[in-house]
Amino acid sequence: MSDQSTPHRGHRARWFVGASVTVMVAGTGSVVVLTQVSEAQAPPVPPPPVTTAAIAKTDLSEQEDTDGTLGFGAETDLTGRRTGTITALPALGTEITQGKQVYGVDATPVTLFYGMLPFYRDLSAGVPDGPDVEELEKNLKDLGYTGFGTPDNKFTAATATALKQWQKAQGLPQTGTFTPGDVVLATGPIRVSTVTGSLGGPAAGPVVKTTGTSKIVEVKLDAAKQNLAKVGDVVKIDVNGATGTGKVVDVGRVAVPDKDATGQPNGKVVITVRIMLDDPNLGGGLDSVPATVHFVKDVHKGVLVVPVGALLALAEGGYAVEVEDQSGQRHLVPVKTGLFSGGRVEISGPGLAPGTMVVTTS
Numbered sequence: 001m002s003d004q005s006t007p008h009r010g011h012r013a014r015w016f017v018g019a020s021v022t023v024m025v026a027g028t029g030s031v032v033v034l035t036q037v038s039e040a041q042a043p044p045v046p047p048p049p050v051t052t053a054a055i056a057k058t059d060l061s062e063q064e065d066t067d068g069t070l071g072f073g074a075e076t077d078l079t080g081r082r083t084g085t086i087t088a089l090p091a092l093g094t095e096i097t098q099g100k101q102v103y104g105v106d107a108t109p110v111t112l113f114y115g116m117l118p119f120y121r122d123l124s125a126g127v128p129d130g131p132d133v134e135e136l137e138k139n140l141k142d143l144g145y146t147g148f149g150t151p152d153n154k155f156t157a158a159t160a161t162a163l164k165q166w167q168k169a170q171g172l173p174q175t176g177t178f179t180p181g182d183v184v185l186a187t188g189p190i191r192v193s194t195v196t197g198s199l200g201g202p203a204a205g206p207v208v209k210t211t212g213t214s215k216i217v218e219v220k221l222d223a224a225k226q227n228l229a230k231v232g233d234v235v236k237i238d239v240n241g242a243t244g245t246g247k248v249v250d251v252g253r254v255a256v257p258d259k260d261a262t263g264q265p266n267g268k269v270v271i272t273v274r275i276m277l278d279d280p281n282l283g284g285g286l287d288s289v290p291a292t293v294h295f296v297k298d299v300h301k302g303v304l305v306v307p308v309g310a311l312l313a314l315a316e317g318g319y320a321v322e323v324e325d326q327s328g329q330r331h332l333v334p335v336k337t338g339l340f341s342g343g344r345v346e347i348s349g350p351g352l353a354p355g356t357m358v359v360t361t362s
Contacts, residue, residue: 050359052324056305057354060339060346062298063236064228068219070239071288072211073274075193078102080203082110082181089199093287094192095213099143102184105203108171112184113139119180125160129153136178140166189213215277217246217291220270223255228295229273236294237275237282244282246275246293300339303346304354309362311337311345321347322359330359 080086080103088104096102101109115135121127123136130153137151137159145166148158160176167174172182181204184190194209217237221229233248252271260266275293283289311319312332320332338346343362 050324051361052357053307053310053360055347055352055354055356055358057302058305059299059301060303060305060341060344061296061300062339062341063294064225064297066219066221066293066295068217068273068275068291068293069288070215070217070237070277070283070286070291072191072193072213073216073218075209075211076186076190077196077206078184078208078210080105080110080181080197080205080207082179082203084203086197086199086201086203086207089195089197090192090208092192092195095189096192097189098139102190103197103203103207110182110184110203111170112186112190114142114188115139115185116187118185119178119183122177122179123155124175124177125155125157127155129155133159136163139183186210215280215283216249217275217277217293219273219275219293220258221273221295223269223271226251226271228297233296235275235296237277238292238294239283240286240289242282244277244279246277248273249276250274298339300346303338304348304352305344306347306358307360307362308340308343308345310358310360311335311347319347321349321352323352324357324359 082105084106086103086105087107088101088109090096090101090103096112098114099111102112103110113135115138117131117135119132119135121132123133127133133155134151134153137148140146140148140159140162141151143166145162147162148156163178164174164176167176170182189212190210191213192208193211196206196208197203217239219229229248229251231248231251234245235248237244237246251273255269255271257265258268258270273293283291306321310321312322314320314334318334319337320334322330323333324330333349333352335347335349335352338348340346
């Protein structure tokens with residue numbers, strides 16, 4: 001008489017391809033031809049070696065995979081503000097830092113300044129105080145033109161002197177008056193992504209499009225799943241067959257309709273999530289490449305985990321694992337399953353502990 005408390009499962013039978021018995025597998029549309037080989041037909045074949053794995057106690061996380069793009073981020077249009085003729089343009093991919101030429105007008109450079117507040121007026125002695133004066137002085141000081149003390153919002157004679165020194169170095173008239181069209185303003189280094197102006201064309205118009213200089217991953221995340229991404233979160237990223245990590249640096253707060261490859265609305269509403277790579281070389285030298293971001297959806301801490309291949313489906317329903325004791329004896333232990341992730345599964349069951357060996361197919 002069998003022990004009624006022992007879970008039942010099908011025997012592990014060895015079958016070989018042959019021609020005498022044909023079995024249709026219901027519901028699959030497949031035909032499997034199986035023949036049980038007798039001792040007279042072929043010599044006995046030893047059973048395959050058993051693969052075992054130790055039960056581990058660890059944190060298991062559930063992931064939400066979302067498609068994105070690795071690149072340099074959105075482009076910004078740069079429109080020239082100085083009158084004249086374009087006489088120099090940067091090459092595609094050029095990275096430009098503070099004080100360096102972005103393009104040329106009438107054989108003089110238009111250089112890059114750093115700042116947040118757009119220059120909106122000419123600056124010279126006698127202008128009302130303002131934060132744009134402080135922004136100008138900060139740039140002059142960074143480039144080595146000083147004499148006015150700590151940058152502040154007052155345009156003084158010392159400011160005018162430092163400005164003239166900078167103008168002389170640029171080949172500009174030494175007027176002591178700063179004109180917004182003499183510079184390009186950005187928050188940091190820029191990279192030329194598109195050239196929209198043309199040599200000999202008017203300088204007061206489209207010149208180039210720029211991006212940041214660091215590669216980022218941009219994800220269009222379903223607005224209903226915005227809680228998956230928080231600034232500072234570390235996520236895994238798959239790019240072009242390689243895997244790396246990155247940190248979420250921006251989570252959009254404006255939901256917009258998503259579009260398909262033809263530019264038509266696809267019925268989804270999304271926010272943009274930006275992720276900075278920990279390894280800037282991930283993705284190789286490609287300027288733009290598809291990426292998959294693995295957001296952490298749920299985490300179960302300190303749980304027992306086995307490979308998914310260790311689960312056995314029971315005839316009466318549910319699952320069990322086949323435990324191997326120190327003497328090599330095996331028996332089934334019914335288990336409850338929890339989180340599935342990355343080929344592993346959370347389990348709980350009587351007598352199970354970290355280090356217990358279970359039979360597995362993977």
